Amino acid sequence: MAHVLIAEARFYAHLNDMLLDGARGAIEAAGHSHETITVPGALELPGAVALAAESGNYDAFVALGVVIRGETYHFEIVAGESARGLMALTMDGLAVGNGILTVENEAQAIARANPKHANKGGGAAEAALALLELKSKLS
Numbered sequence: 405m406a407h408v409l410i411a412e413a414r415f416y417a418h419l420n421d422m423l424l425d426g427a428r429g430a431i432e433a434a435g436h437s438h439e440t441i442t443v444p445g446a447l448e449l450p451g452a453v454a455l456a457a458e459s460g461n462y463d464a465f466v467a468l469g470v471v472i473r474g475e476t477y478h479f480e481i482v483a484g485e486s487a488r489g490l491m492a493l494t495m496d497g498l499a500v501g502n503g504i505l506t507v508e509n510e511a512q513a514i515a516r517a518n519p520k521h522a523n524k525g526g527g528a529a530e531a532a533l534a535l536l537e538l539k540s541k542l543s
């Protein structure tokens with residue numbers, strides 16, 4: 405059984421609750437365990453995953469968050485840098501699923517966070533578990 409770390413950026417709490425439900429459901433359906441840590445925003449997610457990985461307590465990692473475009477360039481920074489940071493961790497050999505929604509508005513976020521619709525939280529968890537399985541197969 406794998407132990408999965410879910411790192412959530414709780415910038416939009418009500419949206420994250422849906423992402424969490426999806427991710428937890430996918431992990432439990434696959435017969436694995438999980439625990440959750442919380443950071444303020446998506447920019448903190450790569451650092452949170454890196455810190456958690458240092459503990460050696462987790463086999464895979466799922467990053468969850470919602471980035472909604474505002475008026476300024478900050479969207480590009482938050483969306484791009486959180487994704488880049490997670491990708492760098494994956495390239496370092498961690499099994500990381502990226503469940504950070506980068507959307508234009510809340511309606512788009514709801515459609516993608518809802519486990520009964522796009523279920524992006526569940527998809528991110530499944531991606532992390534797929535990487536973990538591949539890592540195990542190749543080692």
Ligand SMILES: Nc1c(NC[C@H](O)[C@H](O)[C@H](O)CO)[nH]c(=O)[nH]c1=O
Pocket residue numbers: 413415444445446447448469470471472473482
């Ligand atoms: N605008 C959003 C943010 N912004 C906050 C940053 O992620 C970060 O916490 C801050 O810059 C301090 O380092 N975060 C989200 O997750 N979603 C947003 O829409």
Ligand SMILES: CC(=O)[C@@H](O)COP(=O)(O)O
Pocket residue numbers: 471472473474475476477478479480482
């Ligand atoms: C994604 C963001 O950082 C965004 O919510 C910030 O909004 P604004 O660009 O209007 O400051």
